[in-house]
Amino acid sequence: MSAALxxxxxxxxxxVPNEHAYQAVGKQRLGLVELPNRxxxxxxxxxxxxxxxHQFAAASREEGLLEPADIASLRVTPADHVCVVLLNGxxxxxxxxxxxxxxxxxxxxxxxxxxxxxxxERLGSLSGECLHLFGAVNAxxxxxxxxxxxTDKLAQPVEIMHINYSFDGEVLSNPRVLVQVEAxxxxxxxxxxxxxADVLGMxxxxxxxxxxxxxxxxxxxxxxxxxxxxxxxxxxxxxxxSSVYKGTTLAxxxxxxxxxxxxxxxxxxxxxxxxxxxxxxxxxxxxxxxxVLHSVPDCSSRESFKGILxxxxxxxxxxxxxxxxxxxxxxxRLSNDNLVLSREAEIDxxxxxxxxxxxVQCSHGTTVGQIDPEMLFYLRARGIPKSAAMGMICQGFxxxxxxxxxxxxxxxKALSILQERLMPVAAAL
Amino acid sequence: MDAAEQQLAExxxxxxxxxxxxxxxxxTVPPGLDESVIRYISARKNEPEFMLEWRLEAYQKxxxxxxxxxxxxxxxxIDYQSISYFSAPxxxxxxxxxxxxxxxxxxRVYEKLGIPLEEQKMLAGVAVDAVFDSVSVATTFxxxxxxxxxxxxxxxxxxxxxxxxxxxxxGTVVPQTDNFFAALNAAVFTDGTFVYIPENTRCPxxxxxYFRINERNTGQFERTLIIADKGSYxxxxxxxxxxxRDENQLHAAVVELIALEDAYIKYSTVQNWYPGDENGKGGxxxxxxxxxxxxxxxxRISWTQVETGSSITWKYPSCVLKGxxxxxxxxxxxxxxxxxxxxxxxxxFHIGKNTTSTIVSKGISADRGQNAYRGLVRMNKGAENGRNxxxxxxxxxxxxxxxxxFPYIEVxxxxxxxxxxxxxxxxxxxxxxxxxxxxxxxxxxxxxIVNGFCKEVFNExxxxxAVEARxxxxxxxxxxxx
Numbered sequence: 037m038s039a040a041l042x043x044x045x046x047x048x049x050x051x052v053p054n055e056h057a058y059q060a061v062g063k064q065r066l067g068l069v070e071l072p073n074r075x076x077x078x079x080x081x082x083x084x085x086x087x088x089x090h091q092f093a094a095a096s097r098e099e100g101l102l103e104p105a106d107i108a109s110l111r112v113t114p115a116d117h118v119c120v121v122l123l124n125g126x127x128x129x130x131x132x133x134x135x136x137x138x139x140x141x142x143x144x145x146x147x148x149x150x151x152x153x154x155x156x157e158r159l160g161s162l163s164g165e166c167l168h169l170f171g172a173v174n175a176x177x178x179x180x181x182x183x184x185x186x187t188d189k190l191a192q193p194v195e196i197m198h199i200n201y202s203f204d205g206e207v208l209s210n211p212r213v214l215v216q217v218e219a220x221x222x223x224x225x226x227x228x229x230x231x232x233a234d235v236l237g238m239x240x241x242x243x244x245x246x247x248x249x250x251x252x253x254x255x256x257x258x259x260x261x262x263x264x265x266x267x268x269x270x271x272x273x274x275x276x277x278s279s280v281y282k283g284t285t286l287a288x289x290x291x292x293x294x295x296x297x298x299x300x301x302x303x304x305x306x307x308x309x310x311x312x313x314x315x316x317x318x319x320x321x322x323x324x325x326x327x328v329l330h331s332v333p334d335c336s337s338r339e340s341f342k343g344i345l346x347x348x349x350x351x352x353x354x355x356x357x358x359x360x361x362x363x364x365x366x367x368x369r370l371s372n373d374n375l376v377l378s379r380e381a382e383i384d385x386x387x388x389x390x391x392x393x394x395x396v397q398c399s400h401g402t403t404v405g406q407i408d409p410e411m412l413f414y415l416r417a418r419g420i421p422k423s424a425a426m427g428m429i430c431q432g433f434x435x436x437x438x439x440x441x442x443x444x445x446x447x448x449k450a451l452s453i454l455q456e457r458l459m460p461v462a463a464a465l
Numbered sequence: 466m467d468a469a470e471q472q473l474a475e476x477x478x479x480x481x482x483x484x485x486x487x488x489x490x491x492x493t494v495p496p497g498l499d500e501s502v503i504r505y506i507s508a509r510k511n512e513p514e515f516m517l518e519w520r521l522e523a524y525q526k527x528x529x530x531x532x533x534x535x536x537x538x539x540x541x542x543i544d545y546q547s548i549s550y551f552s553a554p555x556x557x558x559x560x561x562x563x564x565x566x567x568x569x570x571x572x573r574v575y576e577k578l579g580i581p582l583e584e585q586k587m588l589a590g591v592a593v594d595a596v597f598d599s600v601s602v603a604t605t606f607x608x609x610x611x612x613x614x615x616x617x618x619x620x621x622x623x624x625x626x627x628x629x630x631x632x633x634x635x636g637t638v639v640p641q642t643d644n645f646f647a648a649l650n651a652a653v654f655t656d657g658t659f660v661y662i663p664e665n666t667r668c669p670x671x672x673x674x675y676f677r678i679n680e681r682n683t684g685q686f687e688r689t690l691i692i693a694d695k696g697s698y699x700x701x702x703x704x705x706x707x708x709x710r711d712e713n714q715l716h717a718a719v720v721e722l723i724a725l726e727d728a729y730i731k732y733s734t735v736q737n738w739y740p741g742d743e744n745g746k747g748g749x750x751x752x753x754x755x756x757x758x759x760x761x762x763x764x765r766i767s768w769t770q771v772e773t774g775s776s777i778t779w780k781y782p783s784c785v786l787k788g789x790x791x792x793x794x795x796x797x798x799x800x801x802x803x804x805x806x807x808x809x810x811x812x813x814f815h816i817g818k819n820t821t822s823t824i825v826s827k828g829i830s831a832d833r834g835q836n837a838y839r840g841l842v843r844m845n846k847g848a849e850n851g852r853n854x855x856x857x858x859x860x861x862x863x864x865x866x867x868x869x870x871f872p873y874i875e876v877x878x879x880x881x882x883x884x885x886x887x888x889x890x891x892x893x894x895x896x897x898x899x900x901x902x903x904x905x906x907x908x909x910x911x912x913x914i915v916n917g918f919c920k921e922v923f924n925e926x927x928x929x930x931a932v933e934a935r936x937x938x939x940x941x942x943x944x945x946x947x
Contacts, residue, residue: 374876389859389869395891406882
């Protein structure tokens with residue numbers, strides 16, 4: 037299987053012209069990378085068969101598949117707000133809402149490359165090493181995606197919607213999104229991954245985010261792909277001095293899902309907050325992979341992840357905070373809490389700290405447990421049936437994290453999906 | 466590899482023919498490892514046939530294995546063919562004639578630890594005619610132990626006198642192929658300790674390698690096997706606080722513990738091997754595999770370790786909690802300074818129901834020391850109501866050191882409860898200031914703070930060991946701040 041898959045992707049890549057330098061890097065890496073395997077620390081607990089035993093066809097642009105009305109039903113922002121729609125990775129202007137707004141530039145990535153939009157040279161500079169096969173595949177196969185640049189403090193949020201839905205069946209989408217929030221600008225970027233039908237494709241997205249000095253980005257992400265999809269999101273974030281990044285990822289969908297965060301600070305007094313919630317039920321696999329690098333002094337980071345597991349769900353949490361030698365006065369806190377509801381579920385968690393500076397404060401905490409019988413008793417003593425009580429406890433556990441989205445419409449949507457998924461589970465317990 | 470090279474040069478000078486030196490005074494096999502070396506070791510030890518087979522099997526498997534490289538350690542590759550795998554105790558001719566010839570630095574440390582002169586001589590390897598009065602001490606001990614039915618002897622002796630126990634238990638906890646270093650040990654181990662505590666017996670005293678004088682230089686490949694039969698209790702102390710010189714650079718020991726129903730084994734280690742010079746040159750490489758199995762219901766194994774020596778430490782004392790209601794514990798203080806590197810931690814495998822494990826790890830890094838905690842907590846499917854609590858704290862002293870935590874948690878049972886906490890920080894300026902303001906010297910203040918930091922672990926050590934460990938810690942960190 038292994039060599040054949042590499043050959044397959046290499047052949048696919050050979051037919052794609054290079055629009056931008058990062059694609060050449062991707063192709064080169066494709067010739068060098070090893071297939072992900074469980075001996076590699078970063079893939080230690082992630083089951084790989086679902087993504088390595090399939091040869092997905094590369095997605096192509098499909099017009100007329102969806103109507104703007106289809107998008108309206110998925111949106112969480114008001115209809116007049118900016119909404120970028122990527123169908124199988126391709127920027128769809130006819131489905132998107134793109135009103136002109138001062139301080140905001142939104143383009144099809146391919147177009148941004150052609151017109152040499154400001155800052156386009158940054159493309160691929162964070163994901164440059166293409167850490168693994170899929171990173172290389174993303175770079176090598178397409179220049180599809182979106183380009184977003186913000187130069188002002190934006191009051192209205194921008195929504196970006198990834199939809200995986202194709203006539204061709206099992207396709208592999210490789211979107212790339214470049215987000216640049218320039219000095220002192222700010223933005224709320226709502227990201228949704230939605231399914232239109234029970235598709236069985238693979239999403240392999242790369243997002244690069246640059247925050248200028250004093251910039252701020254709130255970035256809630258709701259991943260609600262079809263329960264048969266494979267989903268891999270790699271986020272690369274670089275923060276200049278005094279910038280603030282707040283990312284909240286809610287991973288609810290997909291059969292196999294892995295979200296990678298690679299965050300680095302380039303200037304002091306920057307702060308980042310990474311939050312994540314994952315729901316792994318039925319036969320789902322949810323993996324969260326964190327790589328937070330403190331390479332400069334005086335930065336702080338908070339990483340807080342929670343998960344609920346039921347059925348035969350499996351979850352992997354692999355969080356790593358690396359504090360380099362000169363990163364004095366670093367303050368980093370990492371926590372991971374898991375609620376396991378069924379006998380067959382499994383959680384593997386690995387919160388790591390690697391510290392080479394002495395004047396730092398770092399901590400991590402992990403818990404794995406089931407529903408506290410005392411909590412259950414408390415609710416039942418007040419006349420709440422067992423299944424409803426269980427549901428309440430799970431909702432409460434998740435709600436704390438979901439609230440970090442700071443966008444009520446998205447929070448409500450996430451909570452209702454959660455409730456829908458958990459109700460039958462709680463009833464069966 | 467200096468020592469080995471030197472040895473090789475000496476051997477070459479001696480115009481030495483192929484084959485083995487069978488001279489009783491200085492028996493050393495030439496460097497290198499092949500089947501004949503293993504046969505020689507086994508023959509020298511008068512081992513039963515099954516042991517030789519077992520060793521050869523391990524050797525064959527070792528040949529096919531690769532040296533692990535996942536640990537957070539940097540060291541020059543070990544050349545396994547340049548090591549001599551059998552050397553009897555140093556002959557009196559090589560040893561320093563008196564304490565005047567011993568490294569004054571070493572003596573200063575002995576002084577600080579308050580070690581009596583005679584013992585200092587022994588530790589420094591000074592040739593002494595008679596091993597002062599510990600002979601008589603040991604004899605009394607042996608008598609007392611024999612009365613209780615406890616078997617406490619060298620593992621070679623046990624192979625000859627209790628082959629049935631060896632056959633039944635050796636390699637059951639750490640199999641030959643467990644890992645690269647364990648396989649090497651299985652093939653070439655030269656000696657070690659064997660302890661058997663019979664049913665419902667409380668071992669009348671704390672057992673210590675220190676008093677097992679029948680074979681003093683157990684060498685670099687040590688193997689320890691402790692079996693606590695139903696309802697028994699034993700506390701075993703390994704190592705000693707005084708720094709020990711050793712000409713062998715590579716140490717690859719294996720320790721196996723077996724606790725049957727209701728048995729309790731308490732294993733305490735103080736490791737203070739030579740850490741090498743400022744750049745770690747000449748320091749000991751300590752690659753140890755330690756594992757205990759709580760085979761019976763309600764059994765308990767407790768590991769306590771104070772690691773201050775060695776230039777490289779690779780050590781994960783683990784517990785396999787097979788019996789229902791069994792308990793595993795791991796308490797550790799690891800200090801790295803100079804160019805020392807430690808990658809140490811534990812593994813707790815929860816297999817039985819209602820099993821509990823506790824991990825408390827305190828890492829202290831100073832100068833350029835690199836200290837990593839690496840731990841695994843695994844709750845198997847059948848580990849109903851398994852409980853684990855892990856606490857690992859790191860203290861950093863100086864801006865060139867590193868402290869790392871790599872915990873792995875795998876849970877496959879929903880009734881299991883696992884908690885992990887870790888913190889890393891430096892010595893609080895305010896704490897230091899508070900102590901200094903009350904007239905304590907900086908050194909005393911640091912020692913006090915560090916001892917407070919490690920208190921949870923020291924509390925687990927047997928009393929006199931704990932006192933020594935405290936002093937040791939203070940000496941280890943002397944001059945680290947300032």
